[in-house]
Amino acid sequence: MSKLKIILAIALTSTLIVFLNLYPHWHAYLQTPDGFVFSKQATWFDPWDINVYVAAIRWGQYQGFLMENMYDSQSNQAIVYYPLYTATGLLLPKIEPFLLFYFLSIVSTILLVSVITIGANKFIKEEKAIILAPLITALAGGWGFLTYPYIFSLDSSMTSFTFHSAFQRPHEGLALAAYLASFICFYKYLKNKQLRCLVGSFFSLTLTLIFYPYYLVSFFAIFFFYLLFSKKKINYTQITAFIGLNILGTTVALLMQNNLSRNESFSGVVSQQLENPTVLSLFSGFGLFLIPIFYYLLSFNKLKEKELFLIIWIGVDMALAFSPVGYARFFLRGAFFPASVLMILIIKKVSLKVFPDQFSTGFLVLLISTLTITSMTNLSIFAQRLLEAETTNSWYYLPNNEYQALEFIQEEIPHSSVILASYHFGNLLPAHSNQKVFFGHLIQTPNAEEKQQQLINYYSQTLLPEESYQFLLNNKINYIYYGEQENEIFEQLNLEDEEATLLIDNQPFVKKIFENQTSKIFQFLPDIKPL
Structure with a gap:
């Protein structure tokens, strides 16, 4: 695969995503009505959360790296909390915090798109898909653009289900890039036994757990079931590496949990109770991606190793999303990566069967059609953010x-x-x-x-x-x-x-x-x- 094409795919996808994310802020600023002042954000998902992250940057500018809870009047101990933001504020104390937040979103977007592009290439290995694969993944969504606001669909209503939130929130983008990289690297280690893949998985997983300690559960469960069902012979060294990686990950997760426990003011964040998704909202959220998901589930006993790994990844994420913990829905974060790869793999199979003499044309047409349909929710969110600038939305204008x-x-x-x-x-x-x-x-x-x-x-x-x-x-x-x-x-x-x-x-x-x-x-x- 040409490195130039990979770089081009990363550049094109990153540019489009940055535009879709940041242009509505600029548009809303230009449309500020008389008698109002722009609030410095025009956000779709949870603008109140964006203020929390920007507040962390501002805290770093004035107080330093360790952070207290600014949304509590009682005195509380400063701990490591939103380290990406407080460190940025500490290093750049004179720059407007909202601008720093948007700059970080650009950096994290490029990083996440790079992981998506390189990771997809590891599984697909189809040069004709290299440009469209990251676009399909980054803009993936379901039927939310058709059902919103009448039917609850995860892709249009739940933060972190699609990649939209990760591109909007730098810490989530960075953590999700590391999360995906940890899976890709460890899968490659099990396949080729290269030490660098194991080391890459460890560092990626460690970075993930600094932000989201509970993702150790999904990492362990996904690889446990993959090792259980894999037809590939797994040796003692690989089993030891899997156990060792989870022990080290547990240590990191416990350290972060201990850090959070030192400040009871953040207890609401640690013990938040969010509703689990319904089956209908989950299926509507995945939309067209249910086709490859069900196809590979029904063909479970005949799957190749990469197909087996990807469908187990999705299946475990879905199962964990219904577990009885308050943050269960967040286990779906990143699930559109394996879903998109499986979608492209099944499109390739269909193209080879239906268009044997015109594979390239048929494959390209199906990819573009898939991109058009599955990106509609993200594009509708973009349009809604622009339309909202014509109102006096209290989160846009003061x-x-x-x-x-x-x-x-x-x-x-x-x-x-x-x-x-x-x-x-x-x-x-x-x-x-x-x-x-x-x-x-x-x-x-x-x-x-x-x-x-x-x-x-x-x-x-x-x-x-x-x-x-x-x-x-x-x-x-x-x-x-x-x-x-x-x-x-x-x-x-x-x-x-x-x-x-x-x-x-x-x-x-x-x-x-x-x-x-x-x-x-x-x-x-x-x-x-x-x-």
């Missing part, structure tokens, strides 16, 4: 008054102060101002539901002055933000009381330090007790 308050907080309030705000503004604050918040993320904030209710109680004025004072004091809150969304909480719970007035302006233990047409900022004065 009202001028709200942005003025954000600027005041960044420029006038000491860094790492704790600010009370509603969910939306609380989510923005750490990313834009290097401040900590009482509540701002449903997973990152510990005991999020309880804190959300406490926040509602405070802004709705159901607390007595003494209770408000104790709430602010106990949660170490330094400043209170009061904007349109905070006012909505007050109004919704006081609709029947026409004489209800905002009491915060008259409380002696808070002092107003900023005000414009819609936003106010108060400083909590703990030394002044309520009357």
Whole structure:
């Protein structure tokens, strides 16, 4: 296989993916409506998570490599958390964090596309597919473009199912590249017994486990079942290497788990409980890729070694996705790589059978047709991100008054102060101002539901002055933000009381330090007790 063609495939695919990922941000910036300011992102999947990652970069710029939970008002121990982002902030302290985040996404995209391209080439070995194989994999999706928003389909509704999220989030892209590389390298080691493949698998797996320790489970299970069903004779050395690799991987996973356990504030992230996918949503998410999956499953006893390995990879990922753990759905991350390779292998078989005299033409036509159909979900997400720029989506645009308050907080309030705000503004604050918040993320904030209710109680004025004072004091809150969304909480719970007035302006233990047409900022004065 020509190295030049591989480099060309990587360059073309990376360029397209970077464009699909980053252009909507630029487009949204250009379309900023009057009276609003661009929030610096135009994201489809979970914009609130992007703010968490950017906040980690900003933390690195001000505080260093070890990170505290900025979405918790209580003091917590700094640990290794989002090391890619904090290290980037530490090394580049003067550059806008959002720009650094997007730069990292370009680098991780090129790396992930390189692994996809080289890895696919190891299994397919068909020169005619070298350009289209990485495109089919990178843009792979199912029927989500047809069913959204009426039927839940994983490719359009679940973060990390397709490669879209990995190209958007640098740490995920880096970890997924390492994850795929660990599988490819160890499979090659079992095939050719080359030490460099074993070493490559170890380092790739180690890097993966730094970000996602639970992927040791899928690595062990996939290779366990492959070794169990493989017709190829496996010697003692290879078995020892497999066991040793998993022991070393377990050590890395336990070290990372111990690191996370040192800061209970991140317990919500470690113990998050997400719903398992349904069979219907899974099948809809894979879409056209169900054809090779079912074909190879039904032909299980007749498969070649590479086909056996790839179908076991997918089968184990699917099984683990229904396991009774809160993060089970994430075991599907990267499953479109083996699914895409199997798709191309079956297209090759069909082309040889149906177009024996015009194989090249038939093979190319089927590949292009497959790419067209399976990329529709990712392309529809791209289109939706562009269309959303025509609205005043609160994750795209901030009202001028709200942005003025954000600027005041960044420029006038000491860094790492704790600010009370509603969910939306609380989510923005750490990313834009290097401040900590009482509540701002449903997973990152510990005991999020309880804190959300406490926040509602405070802004709705159901607390007595003494209770408000104790709430602010106990949660170490330094400043209170009061904007349109905070006012909505007050109004919704006081609709029947026409004489209800905002009491915060008259409380002696808070002092107003900023005000414009819609936003106010108060400083909590703990030394002044309520009357």
